Amino acid sequence: MRRSDVGAIRTVAVVGMGLIGGSFYKASLKAGYRTVGLHHGDGPAALADADLVLVCLPPPAIVPWIRSHAAAFRRGATVVDICGVKSPILRDLADVPRDGWTFVGGHPMAGREVAGFENSLADLFVGASMILTPFADCPGETLAALRDYFASVGFGMTVVTTPEKHDEMIAFTSQLCHVVATSYARDDLVKDSVGFSAGSYADMTRIATQNENDWSALYLANRASLVPVLDRFIERMAGFRDAVAAGDADELKRLIVEGASAKRREIAARAAAPKG
Amino acid sequence: MRRSDVGAIRTVAVVGMGLIGGSFYKASLKAGYRTVGLHHGDGPAALADADLVLVCLPPPAIVPWIRSHAAAFRRGATVVDICGVKSPILRDLADVPRDGWTFVGGHPMAGREVAGFENSLADLFVGASMILTPFADCPGETLAALRDYFASVGFGMTVVTTPEKHDEMIAFTSQLCHVVATSYARDDLVKDSVGFSAGSYADMTRIATQNENDWSALYLANRASLVPVLDRFIERMAGFRDAVAAGDADELKRLIVEGASAKRREIAARAAAPKG
Incomplete structure (x- = not known):
């Protein structure tokens, strides 16, 4: 691809009109882009003018859709998939002929507990982080144009990383949360909890109502990163349990201070992080 | 005690002017009670008129303070301790002579992540649950007067239960949350998490900044109830981990549905719960 083919993003095609696709559609319109919304089965004509194609389909549909539309993207276009797992997507797209267009993996750190375009x-x-996982040969100007676009639809920061680092971090910051919440809610005491809980319990179990098809697919797609994250968490819980059982106040204080210090350092790093 | 000694609550003495004591002091004043705030070392004179004494001291100070003031409470007074563990308090107070006054254990399901009267x-x-653990011989009119008082300072519901059930439920709804949060934050990946997280991770780790002295004391005071709660949670996490490692999608869906169904039943029960 010639450098001159990569320009500012003016026309955006959003494929898939669910919660996330619908939100990109509305945010792009609001930010002043010429915006087209496509459903999974729509023909390729609408792609001819798109500088940016956001593929917001269920994870198993993403690679087949991009493969079957590989010849329809315009020269200089950037195609970004929007889903929560990145290594398998980039691996499966590595051999797709990209004649004049660029693929970049994407994962917005935003969502709701409700689904569908109506939500x-x-x-x-607004204020969320957008994660991008480009191929190694991705032109710098493509990433610069994407940063501008994602900032213009509200994101507070864009993080560029490898698919492997993305998958490890998401196993920790998202999937482990969901496994903890569902495991928490599977205790018999849940049925007695009305009147015995405040904000911490509500925060900890809110996402227990996750959809079993979506989340089992995400856990399994990211199995290689998730299992070690689960193993380390279970080991730390068991260490804490043993200190409580042994009545070891010094060890408990040490473990609490370690967790509290790590969390305080993270809060400070978050406050100091560059935006945009 | 004669029934006629138990009347409506008009004068409230709050002992201990930290976050919770200060909030009871301000809420009682606002609700129109004659309210006295006492510090730990204040003399007994201020207790002579108090219909209700709320003992908001650190847990180890509660029983000694009540013992040493046992002769100072007025006839018909109700003394409520305010702290997060109940069986040890009631056990240690069982032999204190209660000449015309009543003791009831108390635990408000409310708090903040900051401490002190200034907060x-x-x-x-407002809207929180107040848990009461009376002795078996507690007069019904005492509990009725307490329900009225706690409703008048904002609580949405009052739950009366045994100290043992309280301690088991709090191990699950509060202490397990705090152990999970601190164990979550002790992973090396926390330092890389800026840009890789949304609301779930923030909700899950917010309380990791817990105070090591307060919380190690609470965990150990409730050791008998907390250890089995931790064991069951660790076992459920390990079962989930094994299903991920084995690539068992059916088992993962079964576990997720079990957690999601339990959480949805809890949400429905909460919506249907009587208030006040």
Whole structure:
């Protein structure tokens, strides 16, 4: 691809009109882009003018859709998939002929506990982080144009990383949360909990109502990164349990201070992080 | 005690002016009670008029303070301790002579992540649950007067239960949350998490900044109830981990549905719960 083919993003095609696709559609319109919304089965004509194609389909549909539309993207276009797992997507797209267009993996750190276009919001991404996982040969100007676009639809920061680092971090910051919440809610005491709980318990179990098809697919797609994250967490819980059982106050204080210090350092790093 | 000694609560003495004591002090004043705030070392004179004494001291100070003031409470007074563990308090107070006054254990399901009178709020308890653990011989009119008082300072419901059931439920709804949060934050990946997280991770780790002295004391005071709660949670996490490692999608869906169904039943029960 010639450098001159990569320009500012003016026309955006959003494929898939669920919660996330709908929110990108509304946010792009609001930010002033010429925006087209496509459903999974729509023909390729609408792609001819798109500088940016956001593929917001269920994970198993993403690679087949991109493969079957590989010849329809315009020269200089950037195609970004929007889903929560990145290594398998980039691996499966590595051999797709990309004649003049660029693929970049994408994962917005935003969502809601409700699904569908009817729940999508133009301001869903305000202040959130957008993660991008490009191929190694991705032109710098493509990433610069994407940063501008994602900032313009509300994101507070864009992180560029490898698919492997993305998958490890998401196993920790998202999937482990969901495994903890569902495991928490599977205790018999849940049925007695009305009147015995405040904000911490509500925060800890809110996402227990996750959809079993979506989440089992995400856990399994990211199995290689998730299992070691689960193993380490279970080991730390068991260490804490043993200190309680042994009545070891010094060890408990040490473990609490370690967790509290790590969390405080993270809060400080978050406050100091560059935006945009 | 004669029934006629138990009347409506008009004068409230709050002992201990930290976050919770200060909030009871401000909420009682706002609700129109004659309210006295006492510090730990204040003399007994201020207790002579108090219909209700709320003992908001650190847990180890509660029983000694009540013992040493046992002769100072007025006839018909109700003394409620305010702290997060109940069986040891009631056990240690069982032999204290209660000449015309009544003791009831108390635990408000409300708090903040900041401490001290300067952070106390008149509306801290609005909509929260107040848990009461009376001795078996507690007069019904005492509990009725307490329900009225706690409703008047903002609580949405009052739950009367045994100290043992309280301690088991709190191990599950509060202490397990705090152990999970601190164990979560002790992973090396926390330092890389800026840009890789959304609301779930923030909700899950917010309380990791817990105070090591307060919380190690609470965990150990409730050791008998907490250890089995931790064991069951670790076992469920390990079962989930094994299903991920084995690539068993059916088992993962079964576990997720079990957690999601339990959480949905809890949400429905909460919506249907009687208030006040």
